[in-house]
Amino acid sequence: MNYLALKKWLIGKPLKSNELGEQKLSKLKALAILSSDALSSVAYGPEQILIVLATVGVVAYWYSIPIAIGVLVLLMALILSYRQIIYSYPEGGGAYVVSKKNLGENPGLIAGGSLLVDYILTVSVSIAAGTDALTSAFPAIHDYKVLIACILVIVITLLNLRGVTESASVLAYPVYLFVIALLILIAVGLWNVATGQTPPVTHTAMGTAVPGVSLFLLLRAFSSGCSALTGVEAISNAVTNFKKPAAQNAVRTLSAMGIILAILFSGIIFLGYWYGISPKGNETVVSQIAAEVLGRNGLYYFVQGTTALILILAANTGFSAFPLLAVNLATDKYIPRMFTIRGDRLGYSNGIVTLGAASILLIVIFNGQTEKLIPLYAVGVFIPFTLSQTGMIAKWLKEKPKGWQGKMIINLVGALITFIVLIIFFTTKFTQVWAVLIFLPVMVLAFHRIKRHYEAVGEQLRISDDDQTTFALSGNVVIIPVAGMTKAVERSLSYANLIGDTIIAVHVAFDRKSEKVLEEKWKRVHPDIRLVTFYSQYRSLVRPLLRFIDIVREKSKDSNMAVTVLIPQFITSKSWHNMLHNQSSLLLKAHLLYRKNVIVTTLPFKFKK
């Protein structure tokens, strides 16, 4: 099938450059669009706490309340810190930029590397959790979890290649609906609790002594709960998208988001505790709460549906953030230049495709199990959290603006808390997150090596005055692979006459008879052009051709002649015809591509039907 036609159908017609308009966001819309990542975290954050506590037993569930309070304190510290980042970097204060500017190259690269991985995990975790929400509502499809998750990622990837931007208004509604759905759920739940309409109490009273609960376990549960905070940095990266005064509007939106997140998180934690919900393999905690509080009615499906939707939107934020960060890193020459190339629809296609493929890989490797992906995700988030706070401290110490002491203390507290959380992660979940300690240094090393290579290449391409003459060529040997006496060959010959000094036609025969026939016909029609034929017993076409081309190349080296191979490219009238042609040409071209001193020329030949 014609690749371009398929691509057009999947991705849409190419956009003109000036269609890349930008729309500034109002606070309410920004709240919806930039908060999906953070708010959706309440779909899996509380569950992670319970999963850890469940290892001790149902009696330990009351600890989820004090642990949740700890998470809320951390949330407040983060919000206060990020307010200051927004004011200081109104042009967008991603952790890569803040760390690089204030702490130096390597901290910047560590932040950049963790963020790249982090955005991949944003997609994997959100989609895995979104699939959980769906399979909780429809247990029949539970077995197809991994497949559903992969299909969702592919759909989002295609939508992003088509150019769905974060600014599309339609993306705001699911967030509002999710917040409304959860607020209704929490309100009905609290009403039931207040009026005593809950099932017989299944939860242990607060403060019950639980044998087997250690500080280690509680810290582990706390660090699991911190996964509910992933995504709070999104607003600080997107200050430029706000209406003026941008920084102030961004800060207000950030605060509003923090409050909503706190309410939803506390509500879910409390209801989960009061209703004595236990984490299950095939149904999420939120689904269990909704089923208990609302019954399995329309409202229940509304909660599950909006949860799935906001999680898919959260995955979509990864698709906005990853390619932009990749452009920054590629412009600084730390990752391949291809990430700076815009696709037909003006999105950074390479970044989008890389992200989609990597997150599918993670989903498949971890078999779509959200709880196995989350520790890596949370670590990936808290490393840049810590680095950007630390960067801010360095900035205050260096610049010392008015009132810098107060500002520094806020960032210091933020840096300390996030650093402590990071330490807790590595000590309590080492078996799950050790890979980060290998992967990050390898990434930073790769960044450096790529940069070094690009600099070496720039050096080699630079023109000095004395080597101008070495490229002079004395002539052109043109080789034409010939399958038979066709119009395509005639066309190649007429072009060869135009550009070549010596012309050689080559034919690879699979049987002796057709070899003879062609040789005789050739002599009659083109007596002046040399035809070389090879007999290939095992129907291998490319091997004999390559051998011949190599010989010609060797011979022409001394006389400083160029060697050009003419390959026909058949252009079909119907796109599906394309898979019926050009396969041998493609194979030959792939082999010649990396041969130095062989110039490959593709000649189009159009079929009428």
Next chain:
Amino acid sequence: MNYLALKKWLIGKPLKSNELGEQKLSKLKALAILSSDALSSVAYGPEQILIVLATVGVVAYWYSIPIAIGVLVLLMALILSYRQIIYSYPEGGGAYVVSKKNLGENPGLIAGGSLLVDYILTVSVSIAAGTDALTSAFPAIHDYKVLIACILVIVITLLNLRGVTESASVLAYPVYLFVIALLILIAVGLWNVATGQTPPVTHTAMGTAVPGVSLFLLLRAFSSGCSALTGVEAISNAVTNFKKPAAQNAVRTLSAMGIILAILFSGIIFLGYWYGISPKGNETVVSQIAAEVLGRNGLYYFVQGTTALILILAANTGFSAFPLLAVNLATDKYIPRMFTIRGDRLGYSNGIVTLGAASILLIVIFNGQTEKLIPLYAVGVFIPFTLSQTGMIAKWLKEKPKGWQGKMIINLVGALITFIVLIIFFTTKFTQVWAVLIFLPVMVLAFHRIKRHYEAVGEQLRISDDDQTTFALSGNVVIIPVAGMTKAVERSLSYANLIGDTIIAVHVAFDRKSEKVLEEKWKRVHPDIRLVTFYSQYRSLVRPLLRFIDIVREKSKDSNMAVTVLIPQFITSKSWHNMLHNQSSLLLKAHLLYRKNVIVTTLPFKFKK
């Protein structure tokens, strides 16, 4: 990464043509190598019968005995029929050949189409069942079933691209070991039964009346059991591989295989009945029998291990058969010509890769569930079974050799039985196999359309005497995309001087300043060559270039000049450097590939470091 280097590492160094030696098989070795598909079917065939009977209840399990007898009768009929096919087509009597020669084009294409699908399903089913054998032995990995199955297919695909042939002696051992393992299992099981060392009787006595058992259900169970017969046709396709007298040796091997298959199948069915085994989602029937009879000791793991191995080998037979059938169909122009191209290792790479990808797709779609894949597989097998028997009947009627009546009756019985089984399939399992009724006609239609296209193309390429002159060209306009003043550009210019009449350099600038700088430098160094610059606000490189090339192409049309675009190809010293270069070139080339009248020339430029 350098594609060729990666390929070499995965697939191995290219082989020379004369390394494609062929080795004739002795009977014992042929038995092992050509029987893996058929013998491995006992790993899932008996289970399929029980799965159907389980829908009524444990009391119905005794019906597996009479059903198994029916399957054995069918097996005998097939063996007798295939003996005759072997004697009549010693050059290899695949269903495609037999049906096409004796019944005509369309029956041949139906047989060919079902066989293509069938070989894909051979791989999917065998690998899914092999994975079942593994996860039955190691329940901890059960959740990763789909992933394991996909990895196994990828490994087999790579091995086949490297050129593992069916004749490799090492492939014979697992088959012997599997037969030995199952014979031990059956012997120990029968000994236990004979000496009364079995657990308290859990099976219903033969002949117990079972409410709810209908003829429909029994036929359904019978058709499920027929999946144990998949693969018996393999020997008839490979007669040429036998030592002389080839046909006679092949027939003897076929008979031996039939006997072994009958023994293993009966043994498993009987032990399953006697031990009262019920099919389970996470453990195969064979595993349950082995665990009951042997206990979960070393011998148990030997049974499971050899079962997994023979199933993987059975998948491998698909990789030998599919590409060869594809070559036949491609040579007859029914499928794309690319299936006739041999790869570096002298295997038909396109067929191998297509097969691997298609079977992974099926495994993922059916979530690795063997019992969902099997109905499609069995239908795919019984369609060519029926067609080739019918073809034999037509042959006897036409040729009427000595004693043809007896021979015809054998094939008539074979054709009737297989046709009846086919009818049973479509009536009792319609919801699972209806797709075949859509898919097969679509395939046959596609075969015809592809053939029609190839014939139309041949017509268009043929040279008639009067159009020889239309290809004369009056000159060559050479366009050189320029990123900066580099050595690569100098090289392109020297080649352009050799081949071009008009030379135009084009530059796309992303900022106004560098645009100016380049323009001035160019005027100084190459005052005689025209440089056209474009400013691209949104960093899109390819769009402005394409627009310019289109304009030049339009203008040069009237003067009958060729338009050639020179694109540099950087050749890096280390293979991983490759992903750092050539991405824009690749994008530009992909867009130019389908533009008629634009000739694309790739100029290699080698980096030293």
